[in-house]
Amino acid sequence: MFYRHYKGGIYYTLGLTSLYEGTGLEREWTHNYLSAIHTETGRKIAVSLIDGRFHVLDEEDTNLVLYLDMVGRFWLRPRDIFFETVKVDGKEIRRFLNYYK
Template identity: 30%
Template sequence: MTVRYRHYKGGIYEIVCEATMESDHTPVIVYRSAEGKVWCRPKSSFFESIEVDGALIRRFEEIR
């Protein structure tokens, strides 16, 4: 089963895998957009909460 996430700006993504940044061993999340483009960002950033318009929300929210 594929788990999908909605970015707070509206895009839909699925996690491809968790990887390790070679230079400093930071855990990163590799994820793919609905259009097929592949991205990565630090795991801590992917799952963090951010402030938007005064409200604390998740950067990526799991779509259930």
Template identity: 40%
Template sequence: MIYRHYKGGLYYTFEMYTTSGLILLWGLEKLEIEEECTFTHTETGREIKAFVTQIKGFATHRVLHNEEEESLVYYKDLKGNMWARPAEMFEGKVEVEGRQVDRFKSLGEYEVFEEIMKLRN
């Protein structure tokens, strides 16, 4: 899913599963580990190691898993930087010029297409 930060940046989010959850859903034989990645926690600066995985048969569907106890949203910016932010903050609101706005706003298909076209020009 693609999100726009309230300051304008675009981000791709990964779906989060635990290792045991992925195996229960898909079976061990369908799970392919693509790479171990390091995500920077936005609030603590701590580095979090996690595995980006792919399910066989789903070329574009990528999921991420690790064993963190904290509920985090994992996302990547256009420069390739990988981030982890507490879910309640990612989904929360911030005050901008005296009004409450979403910190991150999910983009629809048309908006994603428009953003891709802007990047190409």
């Protein structure tokens, strides 16, 4: 789904992260991962797509919205912050709005 940030950027959401609970780093993890930037910390986090879900290795990196900007960078933002409201010119608005075009 496409979202428009209140500052104007357009982003495509991919899903939420969950903790990888495998017994080891299976082939799927080591060959199918991407690097995403955490919006609040600036950390680069490895995210792997296994069985249709996005997995991370550290529990503190779960429940993050994974999204893609229009130049091909992957981002992670805590779900509650992604969907929160912000105050702009004295009005409460959603940080991201559904974007249909």
